[in-house]
Amino acid sequence: MNTRADSLSTPLARPEPRHPKVRRDELDLEHQPEAVLSVLEADQLFAAKQARLGRARLSKGAGVLLWGLRVYVIAMMLMVAMQVVHTLHGGQ
């Protein structure tokens, strides 16, 4: 069974591709699971992608930036709304 402890030693970034002793011109992808696994990385499988990654630890600076840019986007969208209303009412 795949436990979290198992996966901690396998960073998402670099799962090693597996190269079992199967000749590539003999692979039957439809009927041999090992053939599929020989060309895909472990975390390319649909089943593997169902697992969620953990949360990142955000630094204070990153948190402030995220909030700042969120306020920026909301304020700017209000500006766009103003611009549209202005244009719709015949302004230029």
Add this chain to the structure above:
Amino acid sequence: MDHSSLSLGVLTPAAGRSAASSDLGGGITHEDIDRARDRLAVARARDPGVPAYLRWLRLSWLLVGPGVLVFLGENDAPSMLSYAATGAQFGIGFFVPFVLLTFLMGFVVQEMTVRLGAVTHRGHAELIFDRFGTFWGRFAMGDLVIGNFLTLVTEFIGIRAGLGFFGVPPLIAVGGAMALVFGVILTHRYWTWERIALGLAIFNGLFVPAALLAHPQWGAIGQSFVTWSPMPKGGLFKPDTFLLIMADIGATVTPWMLFFQQSAVADKGLQERDIQGGRMDTLLGTLLAATFAIATIVATAPLFAKGIDAGDYQAAQFAQALEPLIGHVGAALFALGIFEAGLVAAMTISASSAYAFGEVLGTPHSLNRRLSESRAFYGILMGSALAAGALVLIPHAPLEYIVLIVNVIAVLAMPPALLFLVLLCNDRQVMGEHTTGAWGNIAVWLVTALLVFAGLAFGLMTVFPKLFGGGG
């Protein structure tokens, strides 16, 4: 390297095999088998027994895709309209090198999504939700959903306008385009979808012969790249000019591109060893799209030279206005180009929305899936296209305002999207050795700063139009 705090649920190779062997019909899916088929082709192309040039050609053919599609997809109807307006209002000058610069900015950003997708095999929305949580994820999705839907509407406006030049009724134009978008996904094969989209996207090059028919002044074009002049009359901060600057930036750097390319890279199955190939694909897309964008400026420059006021022109009007200047063939190429731009973008942007929703909902989200296996994914893809297309067919809907602001909204929504991208690409636990280097970080922060500055200037102009010489 410290991976100890990373709580990954990724299957180890052993676990992956176990899941597969326990249920060939379940542990390994149709999606996995199709992706493995694509990977096998790439592995065979790397066979050292093949001559180097053949290996390079075959690998290039197999790895090209997401990068070219994302850039030619972003050369969409509102973008080509922005470039057409730029050429018609300002001719050959400052905007020619400026547009090239915006594409280089686009390359800096999109290259990061290649690395993220190839290393994590996951889409952008999925990573944002997983690493930053639901609260921030919902904001990112909100920006994407609003931007994508409005942009999708403009694509169908382009489709309708482009075919309208040839007398095709709106219902047939929009309905036919939808049938094509839906027909291609029913192949339930990412590779087939990608190749058909690429085949259509090449027709973005129709703007090149249109430009040649305008008999461009090559000397003036060359000079503009060196001197960035002539500058627009009234300066860059004149409100009308600045709106076009915003629109041209929004025509190359937008949130949907980040989400689409990363998801497409993951769906295509790129791996770490393919990152260089993915970069070349992205660079090729950048150069092609920049060439076609500049060609559009060149094609409409005669309107500027003749002093024709094209400030309020829509897509079909550009083609009609160009007809006496570049001939019927040139105008027809221009109209076909607008149609193609809308069609390819309708395919890629609806796919971008579907990928993002599938990733967030945790439902199957691959173009390698059959319709019956992935109803939510295909439902979002087709539903968003249907809703956007239907909106375009409503008589007297104020569609021109959507075209006007859609690229501006893209620019305004981009900085937070870039911040997520920067944080993810510098997350060593996710990216391992593929984190962004110093120069890459400097470049992407410069792009972010420029976008924030442009947004703030736009805001000031809206609130205080007289400050910048506008009429208010």
